[in-house]
Amino acid sequence: MATVNVDRMSLKDLIDLEAKVQKAIAVARDRERAEVKQALATMAEKRGFSVNELFGGRGRGKSSAAKYVNPDNRAETWTGRGRKPNWLVAKLKKGAKITDFAI
Structure with a gap:
């Protein structure tokens, strides 16, 4: 070298x-x-x-199907895995039930 x-x-x-x-x-x-x-x-x-x-290959890139949707903005969804999105947390604090947002 x-x-x-x-x-x-x-x-x-x-x-x-x-x-x-x-x-x-x-x-x-x-x-x-x-x-x-x-x-x-x-x-x-x-x-x-x-x-x-x-x-434990979880298969990168595979996404789970959305289980919950924001009725005010249908583009905002959540699979039910991981941290709850802010829109859902805010609605739950106002007294809504998680089942209200189920797809």
Whole structure:
């Protein structure tokens, strides 16, 4: 590997070098991640498992169907999972029941 004498480089050259190093680090990180994923998948398959089985693959990107809707704005929905949305919390505080918003 060639040695770079950074003490003699101009500020512009150092900034350019820094950008190249950051890009190279990102590419190397992605490559390493892909290699580790492949190694884990191979190891799991040899033992009769999938990676999702072992690590609780919830399936990123899958969304649950909406179960509740804001009657004032039908674009605002909630699946019933996670934190209640502000519109629902406000209506419940005013005495509404959650079943009033069921789809």
